[in-house]
Amino acid sequence: MMNAMDIESIRIHQLGPDDWQRLRRIRLLALAEAPYAFGSTLSWAQTRTDQNWRDLLALRTQFLATADDHDLGTVGAIAEDNAAHLISMWVTPEARGTGVADLLVRSVIDWATAKNYPDIHLEVSAGNATAERLYHRHGFRRTGVTGTISPEDPRLEFEMRLTLSTNP
Structure with a gap:
């Protein structure tokens, strides 16, 4: 397991169009490990074609946390109604509690701020x-x-929102 001292080795990458296989790999891991946390299912995701994965990555901004070539977590962001929507957050069990999740959330906040979105919401x-x-x-x-x-999936979810500072 990683410890707090390893936070310096964690890198956040924004996935590009050719990184769809990395997205597929970590998304399938997330759905298998934490099915309760997502609206989609592993069985549904496994039916996606290679082109579906490429298309998915084209429609969103996706960040991947890595250390020493190990994928540790991911988070997505999409533009929705003139706001940013944080989606599909997941961190591997061995990286939980190490700061990886904080780095991923911060990457979405920085992305949304750079895009001048007034706020970010999530469920x-x-x-x-x-x-x-x-x-x-x-x-x-x-x-x-x-x-x-x-x-x-009738489970209850609630919305959370962060209002971003606007530049004068």
Whole structure:
């Protein structure tokens, strides 16, 4: 397991169009390890074609945390209604508690700030206190908006939002 001293070796990469295989690999790992955290399923993701994965990466900004050529976590961001939407956050079990998640959230905040989005929103499934604490540390707050994860998944989720500073 990594320790806090290893945080210096962690690098955050923004995946490019040709990195779809890396996205597929880490997304399948995430869905297998933490199916409760996502609206999609491993079985559905396994049916995606190579072109589907390429298209997915073309539609989002995706960050990957690595250390010593090991993928440690990922997070995505999309533009949605003139705001940024943080999606698909996941960190490998062995990298949890090391600061990797904080670096990934910070990468989305920096991306959204550079794109001049006024805020970032995300959804957290009810009961995922660890994720809520992570986002809260970065200034996200519950908005009061709740819903189900999807029509096929009736679990409750709630929205959190971070208002970004605007430059005068």
